Amino acid sequence: MIVLHVPTFSLAAAASFKSPWQSLAPRARLLAAVALVLAAVALPRGAWPYLAAHAGLTGALVLASRVPLGLLLGRLGVEFLFVGVLFASILFSGRGEPLVALGPLVIASVSLRDCLDALAKALLSLAVLNLLVLTTPAPTLLAALAELGCPRLLVAVLESMLRYLAVLVDELGSMQRAARARGSASALLDWATLGNILGALFLRTYGRGERVHQAMLARGFRGDFPPTERRALGVGEWLAVIVPCLLLIGACALHFRSPL
Amino acid sequence: MNALLLDEVQYRYPDGTAALRGVSFAVGVGETVALVGPNGSGKSTLLLHLNGLLRAEGGRVVVGGSTIDDRTLDAARRYVGLLFQNPEDQLFMPTVFEDVAFGPRNLGVRGDSLRKLAIAALEQVGLEPARFLERQSFNLSIGEKKRVALAGLLAMEPQLLVLDEPSAGLDPRSRRRLINLVRTLPQAKLIATHDLDMALETCERTVVLDGGRVVADGPTRDLLADRVFLEEHGLELPLSLGG
Numbered sequence: 077m078i079v080l081h082v083p084t085f086s087l088a089a090a091a092s093f094k095s096p097w098q099s100l101a102p103r104a105r106l107l108a109a110v111a112l113v114l115a116a117v118a119l120p121r122g123a124w125p126y127l128a129a130h131a132g133l134t135g136a137l138v139l140a141s142r143v144p145l146g147l148l149l150g151r152l153g154v155e156f157l158f159v160g161v162l163f164a165s166i167l168f169s170g171r172g173e174p175l176v177a178l179g180p181l182v183i184a185s186v187s188l189r190d191c192l193d194a195l196a197k198a199l200l201s202l203a204v205l206n207l208l209v210l211t212t213p214a215p216t217l218l219a220a221l222a223e224l225g226c227p228r229l230l231v232a233v234l235e236s237m238l239r240y241l242a243v244l245v246d247e248l249g250s251m252q253r254a255a256r257a258r259g260s261a262s263a264l265l266d267w268a269t270l271g272n273i274l275g276a277l278f279l280r281t282y283g284r285g286e287r288v289h290q291a292m293l294a295r296g297f298r299g300d301f302p303p304t305e306r307r308a309l310g311v312g313e314w315l316a317v318i319v320p321c322l323l324l325i326g327a328c329a330l331h332f333r334s335p336l
Numbered sequence: 337m338n339a340l341l342l343d344e345v346q347y348r349y350p351d352g353t354a355a356l357r358g359v360s361f362a363v364g365v366g367e368t369v370a371l372v373g374p375n376g377s378g379k380s381t382l383l384l385h386l387n388g389l390l391r392a393e394g395g396r397v398v399v400g401g402s403t404i405d406d407r408t409l410d411a412a413r414r415y416v417g418l419l420f421q422n423p424e425d426q427l428f429m430p431t432v433f434e435d436v437a438f439g440p441r442n443l444g445v446r447g448d449s450l451r452k453l454a455i456a457a458l459e460q461v462g463l464e465p466a467r468f469l470e471r472q473s474f475n476l477s478i479g480e481k482k483r484v485a486l487a488g489l490l491a492m493e494p495q496l497l498v499l500d501e502p503s504a505g506l507d508p509r510s511r512r513r514l515i516n517l518v519r520t521l522p523q524a525k526l527i528a529t530h531d532l533d534m535a536l537e538t539c540e541r542t543v544v545l546d547g548g549r550v551v552a553d554g555p556t557r558d559l560l561a562d563r564v565f566l567e568e569h570g571l572e573l574p575l576s577l578g579g
């Protein structure tokens with residue numbers, strides 16, 4: 077269960093650094109990151125100069141945030157393990173002129189271009205998202221969502237999900253240990269035990285939900301959430317939002333002009 | 337005036353089992369009373385009545401001079417601070433500050449005064465505000481969680497503190513700190529506990545509940561020294577009295 081804990085709860089490893097990027101209001105950071113990811117996705121295939129411009133801006137943000145490069149690359153490495161399979165399937169899809177043949181697998185020109193394009197876009201999007209989560213703790217991100225007008229109830233549900241994830245993971249871990257202690261070989265492999273554990277976990281979650289609600293009522297909760305307090309964005313913050321948005325608009329324009 | 341008055345309070349669980357069969361006692365302003373009894377005696381159910389989370393089916397619950405009903409519910413919740421047995425149930429906001437501020441925010445406190453209240457409450461429970469305000473609730477130790485949960489109540493400035501098993505699950509040092517803390521709080525207190533040594537140290541009076549009824553109400557020192565009576569009701573002599 078330790079493995080589950082680490083990525084979930086030490087995400088914002090660079091949150092306390094002092095840097096121009098961290099001094100931006102969290103909602104400006106969130107907007108900038110979303111615009112950059114959308115811009116990367118919206119670029120037509122093979123628009124290399126624009127991808128380079130995007131990479132330049134992302135690189136500048138990473139430098140401005142003073143996030144240690146090793147940390148960022150480490151996270152990207154783990155994430156690429158998961159998307160790697162997808163890239164392999166694009167690479168060997170065999171469209172266009174065959175370039176290299178590795179036994180039954182053929183790398184063809186169009187497939188290679190598409191693969192590199194997808195790789196670049198994935199890399200940029202993940203770099204931006206990692207930058208955001210490395211520098212912004214999850215509660216702050218949720219507060220930023222509320223400031224941007226996301227319904228307060230939805231944010232509150234996300235907040236309690238985040239809060240109780242750790243408790244649930246702990247409970248799942250202790251139930252698994254208890255099952256193993258009574259001779260179940262591996263609770264994760266034994267479907268009958270796992271099913272029962274998940275059922276028990278659901279019931280406990282339900283009971284906990286009731287108790288949490290009672291604790292909220294006991295402290296005067298009446299079903300409504302206070303309005304969010306927020307400060308106005310400064311010039312630098314507007315700039316940090318507008319530049320990625322311009323990039324997004326440019327990417328959309330290119331996308332609709334270029335033949336698919 | 338009494339901080340709390342229970343008058344023939346009755347309650348049945350939804351399946352029809354009688355949980356409280358006419359419970360009556362009072363807690364005076366500034367008084368600290370222990371509520372002891374075996375598992376299933378109705379202690380936790382009774383505590384949920386004290387700020388209207390459960391409503392008595394017979395009798396009345398009077399806090400700060402007014403009987404709890406729909407009209408007085410908000411005032412009762414401001415008057416009574418209820419500490420739940422498991423701090424995980426009580427600390428539901430992502431950061432310590434947000435959690436401590438949850439109650440006062442519901443009372444309409446905002447901005448700087450909210451922050452000041454939270455800081456004062458953390459100081460009162462002996463947690464350094466600079467270190468704890470922005471900590472995430474799930475990363476605290478159990479003792480810290482209990483104290484943050486208590487700070488969340490104190491920030492609402494209640495007149496009566498109702499604590500459900502405050503010392504359960506604490507190591508000796510955290511337990512000692514909690515006992516010292518409880519002794520310094522000026523509010524009236526009702527402490528439900530199986531920790532009879534703590535009851536002996538913190539409460540001048542004890543109410544013993546068994547089978548949904550009050551079976552004894554008197555000075556802690558006398559009640560908890562009566563081995564035969566305690567054993568009749570599923571309890572034992574406190575260790576400090578040779579138990």
